[in-house]
Every structure is written in C-alpha cells, then in structure tokens.
C-alpha cells in the first residue's frame with residue numbers, strides 16, 4: 405500500500421451535555437481528524453489529545469505540528485506492507501503516542517478498506533457486539549446523579565461509572581448504592597487523590613464497586629500498588645498505562661487488577677492488542693475506555709473491543725448521548741447494553757460531508773514532498 409495523500413482537519417463540536425471530571429468541565433470537543441489516502445481507498449482516525457494537556461501531556465497544537473512536520477512526511481509517498489510496518493516508520497520519534505496513533509489507526513482503516521474486510525477481522529476480534537456502560541460526569545447534585553443512573557440502567561447499560569473527586573466521593577457513591585443495591589458500579593478519580601487519602605478508598609470498599617479507576621498520580625505505579633494492598637476493591641489503571649511496558653510494570657507490581665485500554669493512549673491498535681494480550685496472560689480483564697470520541701474514534705474503539713479479553717463493559721456508549729449531529733453517517737447506538745460492530749469494510753463508517761463542513765475550523769492537505 406502506497407500512502408498517497410493525507411488531509412488533516414481541526415473540528416470544533418458542541419457536546420450535548422456538560423462533562424465534569426476531577427480536572428474540569430468540558431462543553432465541547434476541539435479535535436483533529438485525519439484522512440489517509442492510498443490506492444483508491446481512504447482511512448480515518450481522530451486525535452484524542454486535548455487543547456490543554458489535562459489527561460496526558462499531548463496537546464492538540466503540538467500534535468498538529470508534529471503530524472504536519474514529521475509524522476505524515478515519514479509515511480507520505482512510501483509503501484508499507486501492513487499497518488505495523490507503517491508504524492515502524494514512526495518509531496524513531498519518542499512519545500507522542502496519541503499523534504502517532506492517528507496515523508497508525510487511519511492506516512488500519514485504510515488497509516482493511518482496501519482489502520474489503522471489517523477492521524475487527526484484521527485485529528483478530530471474536531464478537532459482533534460489545535458490552536458497554538456509561539461514564540457519568542460529576543453532576544450538580546446527588547439527586548440528579550441518582551436520576552441519571554436510573555435512566556441509564558433502564559436503557560440497559562451494563563455498568564455505570566461515576567466520576568469522583570475529593571469532596572464528591574463517598575456520599576454520592578453511598579447514595580447511588582442505596583438507590584440501586586445490585587447495579588454494577590465503578591468510580592474514576594482521574595488522579596485526583598494521594599496515597600494519604602487511602603481511608604476514602606477503604607470506605608468505598610463497603611459499596612462493592614467493580615473497580616476504582618486511576619485514583620492516584622498518573623505516573624505513580626508504586627503508590628497504586630501500596631493502595632491496592634490496603635483495599636479489597638480492584639484498582640483499574642487508565643492514564644498510567646501508555647504501553648505494553650507500563651502495563652507489565654503495573655501488573656507485576658499488583659498496581660492494577662483491571663486495565664482500561666484506550667487505543668490512542670497507547671499509540672494505536674497494535675500496541676493496544678499487546679496490552680490486551682499481556683493482561684490476558686496475567687488473568688486480568690480489560691475494557692475499552694472512551695475519550696468523548698466522534699463516530700470515527702468510537703467505531704475504532706468498538707472494533708478493538710471485539711478481542712476476547714474485553715470481558716468488562718466499556719465506555720463506548722451511544723453516539724447520540726454526545727452529539728446532535730455526528731461526523732459519520734452511521735448511527736452508533738447501543739441496545740440493551742450491547743454496541744453492534746459497524747458493518748462494512750474498515751471501521752464501517754463513512755464521513756458526513758455536511759457535518760464536516762459545519763464543524764471544520766481548519767483543514768490542510770499533505771502530499772509527498774510538499
């Protein structure tokens with residue numbers, strides 16, 4: 405496959421709801437969308453880096469610059485045998501996994517479309533639908549939280565994850581647990597606590613949560629292991645796991661007993677599969693995280709979550725929760741807590757030109773040697 409051209413869009417899309425986590429409030433997404441072209445086919449991927457480095461270190465402006473100046477020039481005009489082969493061309497540059505993932509994921513879509521097969525088949529997926537839950541941001545009140553949890557449970561979602569932060573933790577979890585004694589619940593702190601807060605997590609042990617996600621610093625595996633030794637509830641790392649190597653360190657230290665995989669956070673589909681395989685070898689389940697993706701990133705996530713060790717419900721809930729009008733034509737809607745894998749070649753979705761035009765802030769086209 406020869407990579408003949410690329411288009412890079414910057415989009416601004418209003419979210420349907422106000423999403424509050426321990427690091428702030430989000431009401432829109434500004435994101436990069438990449439189209440790779442070759443041999444009559446196109447492949448798509450989106451960037452999950454944010455304008456400010458709130459989740460990990462990468463930023464939208466930094467990623468755009470790196471893509472245009474270094475990552476895309478390394479693949480444009482070149483021939484590659486496979487998406488893994490293409491990814492090797494980016495290896496000399498360190499870090500910047502989300503930016504590299506855009507190129508790698510678009511290449512997987514491109515190769516799958518060129519072969520006329522759905523992406524999940526190339527990845528080794530084994531299911532046609534994936535179990536999903538909901539990630540619920542911090543709400544204005546406990547009452548509102550209970551109401552929303554009830555609504556999503558009624559819609560069939562298979563796990564409700566509550567975002568927590570200091571001052572919004574034990575009381576809200578206790579109230580939700582009392583309202584829904586048997587609901588599968590988890591919490592996500594996005595690194596808002598320190599090990600010295602361990603008593604908060606010992607208290608949360610009483611509410612039989614499925615897991616506690618990323619309570620401590622995003623680079624600190626040692627303290628997560630110390631916290632895990634003091635509580636019963638499994639810890640689940642998200643921000644901390646950026647590669648197979650960090651996953652191995654976390655698993656060997658017993659710093660995580662569940663892993664949230666985000667394909668872009670670890671640099672693409674091939675590395676996400678390595679993390680999946682390693683966790684499986686450790687007997688540790690994984691699930692697919694979310695970054696408020698458009699239909700492009702959501703479709704990639706659904707295909708990736710068809711691998712056998714994605715046994716826990718992921719965050720890939722219905723696109724209509726997030727967007728009035730998505731950038732793809734196909735609705736990605738869960739039914740009864742199951743998200744069907746989009747049919748058709750590649751990631752199985754097509755871009756909606758009207759939506760693209762509405763949301764585009766900036767567009768650039770790159771060709772070999774230009």
Ligand SMILES: [Mg+2]
Pocket residue numbers: 592594617618642643664693
């Ligand atoms: Mg998380």
